[in-house]
Amino acid sequence: MKRILINSAAMIALTATAAQAQLIFEPGEDERFNWASLEEFGAAHSGLEGQRFNILGPWLGGDQELFESVIPYFEEATGAEVEYNGSDSFEQQIVIDSEAGSPPDVAVFPQPGLAAGLAAKGQLKPLPDEMRQWIVDNYAAGESWADLVTYAGPEGEEQLYAFPYKADVKSLVWYVPENFEDAGYEVPETLEDLKTLTEQIAEDGETPWCIGLGSGGATGWPATDWVEDLMLRINSPEDYDAWTTNELKFNDPKVIEAIDEFGWFAKNGDFVAGGVGSVAATDFRESPAGLFEFPPNCYLHRQASFIPTFFPEGTMIGEDVDFFYFPAFSEVDLGQPVLGGGTLFSVLTDNEAAMAFIEFLQTPIAQEIWMAQTGFLTPHTGVNTDVYGDDTLKRMGDILLNATTFRFDGSDLMPGAIGAGAFWTGMVDFVGGQSAEDSANAIQSTWDTLQ
Amino acid sequence: MDGMAGQKSSLTWAVNIAALLLVVLWTIPTAGLLVSSFRDRDQISTTGWWKSMTSQEQSSFVRTGAAEDQVQDGDLYVLEGDLVGEGQSLSAWGTSARDPGAFAPGESTDVDGATLTVTEDGQYRMESTAPFEMRRGERIFVITESPPSFTTENYSRVLNAQGIGRAFMNTMTVTIPATVIPILIAAFAAYALAWMEFPGRALLTAAVVGLLVVPLQVALIPLLRLHNEIGIGKGYLGIWLAHTGFGLPLAIYLLRNYMVGLPREVIESARVDGATEFQIFRKIILPLSFPALASFAIFQFLWVWNDLLVATVFLGNTRDELVMTGVLRELMGSRGGDWEILATSAFISIAVPLLVFFAMQKYLVRGLLAGSVKGG
Numbered sequence: 001m002k003r004i005l006i007n008s009a010a011m012i013a014l015t016a017t018a019a020q021a022q023l024i025f026e027p028g029e030d031e032r033f034n035w036a037s038l039e040e041f042g043a044a045h046s047g048l049e050g051q052r053f054n055i056l057g058p059w060l061g062g063d064q065e066l067f068e069s070v071i072p073y074f075e076e077a078t079g080a081e082v083e084y085n086g087s088d089s090f091e092q093q094i095v096i097d098s099e100a101g102s103p104p105d106v107a108v109f110p111q112p113g114l115a116a117g118l119a120a121k122g123q124l125k126p127l128p129d130e131m132r133q134w135i136v137d138n139y140a141a142g143e144s145w146a147d148l149v150t151y152a153g154p155e156g157e158e159q160l161y162a163f164p165y166k167a168d169v170k171s172l173v174w175y176v177p178e179n180f181e182d183a184g185y186e187v188p189e190t191l192e193d194l195k196t197l198t199e200q201i202a203e204d205g206e207t208p209w210c211i212g213l214g215s216g217g218a219t220g221w222p223a224t225d226w227v228e229d230l231m232l233r234i235n236s237p238e239d240y241d242a243w244t245t246n247e248l249k250f251n252d253p254k255v256i257e258a259i260d261e262f263g264w265f266a267k268n269g270d271f272v273a274g275g276v277g278s279v280a281a282t283d284f285r286e287s288p289a290g291l292f293e294f295p296p297n298c299y300l301h302r303q304a305s306f307i308p309t310f311f312p313e314g315t316m317i318g319e320d321v322d323f324f325y326f327p328a329f330s331e332v333d334l335g336q337p338v339l340g341g342g343t344l345f346s347v348l349t350d351n352e353a354a355m356a357f358i359e360f361l362q363t364p365i366a367q368e369i370w371m372a373q374t375g376f377l378t379p380h381t382g383v384n385t386d387v388y389g390d391d392t393l394k395r396m397g398d399i400l401l402n403a404t405t406f407r408f409d410g411s412d413l414m415p416g417a418i419g420a421g422a423f424w425t426g427m428v429d430f431v432g433g434q435s436a437e438d439s440a441n442a443i444q445s446t447w448d449t450l451q
Numbered sequence: 452m453d454g455m456a457g458q459k460s461s462l463t464w465a466v467n468i469a470a471l472l473l474v475v476l477w478t479i480p481t482a483g484l485l486v487s488s489f490r491d492r493d494q495i496s497t498t499g500w501w502k503s504m505t506s507q508e509q510s511s512f513v514r515t516g517a518a519e520d521q522v523q524d525g526d527l528y529v530l531e532g533d534l535v536g537e538g539q540s541l542s543a544w545g546t547s548a549r550d551p552g553a554f555a556p557g558e559s560t561d562v563d564g565a566t567l568t569v570t571e572d573g574q575y576r577m578e579s580t581a582p583f584e585m586r587r588g589e590r591i592f593v594i595t596e597s598p599p600s601f602t603t604e605n606y607s608r609v610l611n612a613q614g615i616g617r618a619f620m621n622t623m624t625v626t627i628p629a630t631v632i633p634i635l636i637a638a639f640a641a642y643a644l645a646w647m648e649f650p651g652r653a654l655l656t657a658a659v660v661g662l663l664v665v666p667l668q669v670a671l672i673p674l675l676r677l678h679n680e681i682g683i684g685k686g687y688l689g690i691w692l693a694h695t696g697f698g699l700p701l702a703i704y705l706l707r708n709y710m711v712g713l714p715r716e717v718i719e720s721a722r723v724d725g726a727t728e729f730q731i732f733r734k735i736i737l738p739l740s741f742p743a744l745a746s747f748a749i750f751q752f753l754w755v756w757n758d759l760l761v762a763t764v765f766l767g768n769t770r771d772e773l774v775m776t777g778v779l780r781e782l783m784g785s786r787g788g789d790w791e792i793l794a795t796s797a798f799i800s801i802a803v804p805l806l807v808f809f810a811m812q813k814y815l816v817r818g819l820l821a822g823s824v825k826g827g
Contacts, residue, residue: 056768060781085768088780096764100675102685178590179548206549286496294510294551294592312493319587 023076024069025369032387033372034364041363042077049079051353056097057108057343058090063375070369074360080353098123103348106357109162110343111412112148113419118346119161122154125347127358132160134362139164140379141338141406144237148408149344162344165361166370167377169396170225170304170339170409171326174288177319179296190330191233195264201299202270210273210298211266212287213280213428220424222284223262223431224411225339226302231258232337233328237405244413250444251437259436266431273298279431285310291321302326304341305377305396317392325399335404342408371397379406415450422446488794489601495790506598508542510551514588515575521583528582535573539595544569551592562589605795609782614770618778624687625762625774629694629755630748636695637702638744642732644703645710646718656707662700670697671764678765685772690765697761698751709743710736745814753804775800 028035059067064086071082085104087093091114097103098118109115118124132150136142149162173194180187183204188194201208213222231240235254242248243255269275273290274282274297290297292312301307308317315321328334345361347354360366364383370376372387377397385401388394400406411419422443430439486500498507516530523529535541543552546562554560559568565579567589575591577583609615643649644656674693675685683689713736721731737744759776766772773781779796783789 054769060783064781083769085770086781087763087768088783089763093763093768096672096675099672101679102675176548182548289496294512295549 023072025372032384033368034384037363038073038077038365041360045078045356048353048356051080053105053351053354054083054085055106055108056085056087056090056094056104058086058110060086060088066370066373066375069373070366073365073369074357078353078356082357098348105347105349105351105354107346107348108343109346112344112408113413113415115162115344115346116151119151119153123348124161125350126153126159126161127163129160131163138380138382140381140401141403144406145379162346163358163361164342164344167340167342167379167400168305169377169399170341171229172303172305172323173326174291174301174303174307174321174323175299176291176296177322179299187324188327190327192330194327198265198271207273207298208271208300209265210287210290210301211279212282212284213431214283218424219280220427221411223427224423225409226262227258228410229326229339230261232339232405232407233334234258234261234332236334237407240407240410244410246447250447251440256436256440259430259440263430263436276431280428336402337405337407338399338403339407339409340400341412417450418443418447484794484797487791488605488798489603490791491602491604492789492791504599506596508594508596510592510594512590512592514590515577517585517588518583527578527580530577530583532575533573534569534575534591534593535595539597541573541593541595543594545592548592552594605791609792609795609799612778612782614773615778618773618775621772622756622775625690626752626755628691630751632691633695633698633702633751634744634748637699637706638737640703641706641710642736644707647728659700659703663704667697675764685765685767690762693761693765694755702747705747706740706743709740713739742814745811749808749811752807756804
């Protein structure tokens with residue numbers, strides 16, 4: 001016991017010294033970075049020396065380290081002190097903390113629905129009006145982004161309450177290029193081609209898709225991404241927006257068509273690895289494993305940009321595995337819709353330095369520091385895409401910048417009881433054999449009880 | 452039982468076997484967790500822990516060298532290398548993903564005009580009359596047998612995690628007062644409810660028992676708001692109070708039922724001899740109730756030690772205040788799924804509660820019966 005205590009004391013001493021902030025890229029050295037924007041920001045925000053604020057967010061582990069590598073630049077420029085805390089139960093904690101009267105100064109929301117809820121309760125501070133115009137002008141598909149962070153306040157007036165920083169692309173299909181070469185398959189350019197390819201692989205006696213919906217208490221969410229992606233490829237963005245607010249009913253024929261389109265892929269025993277029965281039972285983290293088996297268990301896997309974390313160790317993206325944009329129908333003229341996610345920064349207290357931090361996130365340099373490392377995509381058109389840490393990120397970033405329509409993950413926009421409840425279970429029932437109509441009716445009837 | 456000692460009936464056997472089966476059934480998940488904590492992530496995702504003791508057949512691929520690695524041997528261009536790792540043995544190989552076991556070791560085949568030979572010990576040799584021009588190596592698929600392998604890397608990763616020492620101290624700072632304070636309060640309350648006559652005693656006891664069914668989650672927001680308003684805020688004092696409050700109903704209930712069962716004669720004769728209530732409590736009740744106190748101490752210690760919810764709400768999330776469970780959760784990553792870390796963490800964080808348990812276990816069995824049998 002005594003030894004444990006001594007060891008822990010030593011470790012405390014170690015961690016205390018390791019906490020010193022460091023700038024990972026020396027300012028002014030690398031030409032690719034927009035250092036001028038950092039100096040400009042610093043000059044415009046003097047007088048914040050010694051001020052402190054804290055940030056609560058969902059990032060832990062690697063993501064936390066990456067975000068904490070951006071913060072020192074703000075501290076250096078303004079002299080303010082920032083503390084970031086991550087929590088994997090962020091959704092619950094932010095509600096408890098703000099309701100109890102001890103909110104963090106800045107919160108990082110992974111779900112717009114949650115931010116909208118807190119804005120309506122008056123927990124979030126409105127951001128300056130000109131920031132909305134700034135987002136429209138400087139972000140690709142800017143209107144989509146601006147609408148995403150504009151909520152009704154406590155008195156019902158629409159205002160900007162959050163700033164989007166860091167995006168994810170969900171419209172990606174992963175495949176092993178060499179397996180494609182060996183079998184003579186081509187990367188499809190249209191959704192029609194993708195369906196033809198699916199049929200062709202099945203005809204060759206192989207299995208085209210790996211689909212896994214399992215995720216513990218959240219089982220079913222990967223299917224909601226599928227349906228949302230297909231929604232954007234069949235119906236107009238306006239229909240999609242109406243769908244997330246239930247102006248377009250969940251059991252509308254347009255929505256049922258999208259669910260059935262997902263069923264075309266997932267409910268055909270020849271198209272999914274392990275048969276239809278295993279779709280709901282397979283964990284989403286384990287589902288891509290089939291791509292890397294020999295002989296391959298499947299050839300295609302649709303999942304967001306985070307999934308390489310769960311690929312076998314040592315897998316090289318671009319070499320051992322690659323991705324392509326989940327294509328759109330060539331017959332339907334809806335451009336290149338992209339489904340994505342992202343995190344939104346909101347201010348919860350009257351802290352001056354916290355507000356300045358939101359302005360800091362607008363500068364190209366705040367985005368480039370993280371871009372140059374890993375796991376960060378941005379729709380900001382004013383950044384230098386050459387700083388992307390690797391080719392994969394750059395190509396994902398291009399998908400985001402070329403998007404004609406960007407839409408946020410719809411289930412995150414819907415009320416929690418739907419987007420994190422009925423929609424998930426409805427999709428599990430659908431894959432389990434229920435018709436699209438019955439599943440949609442069940443989800444809609446849950447939604448009706450909310451109103 | 453004594454009367455049946457001579458004739459061991461088949462029923463006794465059945466009971467023993469059933470008990471043994473239950474024990475085995477009960478410990479299998481723990482054994483699995485222990486085995487998993489010594490395996491790496493790829494092993495866990497490919498095979499179950501029960502297969503970890505036997506050698507594994509695995510299919511994977513190895514990339515040959517590319518154009519820049521070729522050497523000239525006479526008029527042949529040659530690429531050479533090793534296909535299997537140390538301790539593995541090659542059982543089959545192939546050049547197509549769809550048929551990874553097409554050839555036996557020792558055979559040769561043609562790949563794009565070159566001849567590929569793989570020897571029994573896993574060496575490959577690719578020969579061609581024309582120079583190789585590929586930028587990326589060819590894939591050679593191999594089916595290998597690997598002996599069982601275990602690693603202690605998970606343990607060193609968890610034990611060397613940043614801030615784990617600090618977190619250990621924080622957990623101790625939370626746990627010890629949060630175990631001692633409720634026992635102190637509950638012992639007094641239990642004595643009063645069991646042996647002191649005052650109006651409304653039965654009602655008060657019923658109210659305490661009623662509190663047992665209130666889930667603590669409903670109290671989180673109001674309690675934290677109260678703490679913020681009276682100026683305690685987030686901190687150790689707040690979490691001690693919270694744990695005390697959440698633990699008290701069970702503590703009072705358990706201790707009162709135990710104390711009620713103590714012989715009335717002892718207490719009454721003490722009263723006749725002129726002892727005050729406090730003397731009776733301190734000199735008679737407390738020593739006699741030790742088993743119940745000890746067993747509640749173990750319950751409360753385990754609950755506070757394993758707690759994450761109350762700690763994140765009342766203590767906050769900063770590095771300086773994070774408890775063990777908080778650090779271990781961070782190791783799991785933003786999206787979870789690192790089972791090997793989960794298994795390892797479980798075995799590391801179990802160490803201290805085990806110590807507490809063994810130190811106090813002789814009281815536990817007696818204490819578990821607390822209040823269930825009333826002696827007279």
